[in-house]
Amino acid sequence: MVMSKTALIIHGWPQPIDPEGEYYRHFEKWGYKVYSPWIFSNTLELTTGTANKYVLDSFKDRIPDVIVGISMGGLVAPQIAQLFPKAKLILIATAPKLRPNSKLFKFLINSAKNKNLSKALEIAKILPEKFLYKFYGAVNPFRGSDKEKPAYMKDMKRNFKYILEIPISKEREIVEFATSIDNTEMLKALKNETLVFSGENDLLMPQGEGTRLVDLVPNSRLVVSKGSHFDVIAEPSFVEMEKFLSV
Numbered sequence: 001m002v003m004s005k006t007a008l009i010i011h012g013w014p015q016p017i018d019p020e021g022e023y024y025r026h027f028e029k030w031g032y033k034v035y036s037p038w039i040f041s042n043t044l045e046l047t048t049g050t051a052n053k054y055v056l057d058s059f060k061d062r063i064p065d066v067i068v069g070i071s072m073g074g075l076v077a078p079q080i081a082q083l084f085p086k087a088k089l090i091l092i093a094t095a096p097k098l099r100p101n102s103k104l105f106k107f108l109i110n111s112a113k114n115k116n117l118s119k120a121l122e123i124a125k126i127l128p129e130k131f132l133y134k135f136y137g138a139v140n141p142f143r144g145s146d147k148e149k150p151a152y153m154k155d156m157k158r159n160f161k162y163i164l165e166i167p168i169s170k171e172r173e174i175v176e177f178a179t180s181i182d183n184t185e186m187l188k189a190l191k192n193e194t195l196v197f198s199g200e201n202d203l204l205m206p207q208g209e210g211t212r213l214v215d216l217v218p219n220s221r222l223v224v225s226k227g228s229h230f231d232v233i234a235e236p237s238f239v240e241m242e243k244f245l246s247v
Contacts (some may be wrong), residue, residue: 002124004073005065008080010039012071012093013102013174014162023068026238030245032066035059039076040166046177052079063087067156067192069094070204071229072174075181078190085191088245092197093232095209096216097182102203104139110170112175132160133232145230154231167207187216195244197237199227 006135011017017024017036027034037058041053046163050124053074068078074094081089100106142152166174194217198210207224214222225232225239 005030005032006059006062007034007066007068008059008064008077009034009036009057009068010073010080011036012073013041013157013178014166016040016103017070018158018161022233022238026241027066030242033062035062035064039073040170040171040174042167046170046173046209048079048177048181049074049122051076051177055080056083063247066090067173068092072098072178075178075183078183078192081192082186082190089190089192089194090197090212090241090244091194091213093199093202093205093229094213095205096179096184096187096212099206100204100211101206102139105204108139109175109179112172113179115172129160136160140204140229144226144231147154147230148231152230160214171221184216187213190217192217192219193244195241196226197232197240198222199225199229199232201226202232204229 001179009017009023009027016038017034023036024034030081035058041055043053044050044054064080064084064087067077067081067084068090069075070092071094074091074202075098077089077091077094085226098109125147136156136159142149144152163171191224194213195215196210196217198205198207200207210224214220223237225234225237227234
């Protein structure tokens with residue numbers, strides 16, 4: 001299939017978009033050439049300016065037809081989208097700014113920003129997996145059915161793979177970057193047609209933040225799933241995306 005259209009997908013923390021995963025599979029099926037740069041590269045000092053330039057440089061002279069931002073990537077995506085007002089924008093499990101409901105996740109954010117406390121997080125990386133998994137479950141609890149549990153476990157294990165590979169100094173840089181972004185005012189002037197997905201059980205990027213996005217972005221629509229942060233998007237969501245992109 002000739003990929004005549006361009007999709008830019010901006011990942012969240014901590015894992016990149018899997019080239020063998022569902023996002024690539026669906027967008028390629030719809031005729032898009034997918035670009036998804038890894039913005040946590042150790043060669044990139046992460047700031048809003050450097051991240052935006054790095055993302056823009058990744059697809060060279062092509063003009064994106066759709067821009068997708070997932071979780072933390074949804075904080076970056078609108079800033080790129082405002083440069084391409086004709087591109088459609090899809091925001092998944094994200095917010096105008098980082099405002100989690102999880103007290104434990106807030107504690108982790110504050111710990112990662114503190115040089116002394118972040119050293120304790122380095123020690124935590126050597127704990128046995130079963131302890132790490134329990135801690136992950138406390139931060140991002142599973143609230144689905146038994147049928148959905150394997151997908152949660154797979155996502156958790158993939159998350160830990162990347163968490164353990166990212167140095168604590170880089171984690172601190174990522175947290176500083178994510179907490180510095182506030183798109184509230186910029187979103188009011190966004191011209192892109194926008195589709196927002198939020199999960200009822202998402203504690204990291206709560207459903208209320210998805211509602212705020214739609215209230216701020218003039219030409220936008222909200223789709224709410226039963227999911228938590230890891231599974232806001234399910235197969236019916238891709239049906240919604242395909243309809244949105246085909247109009």
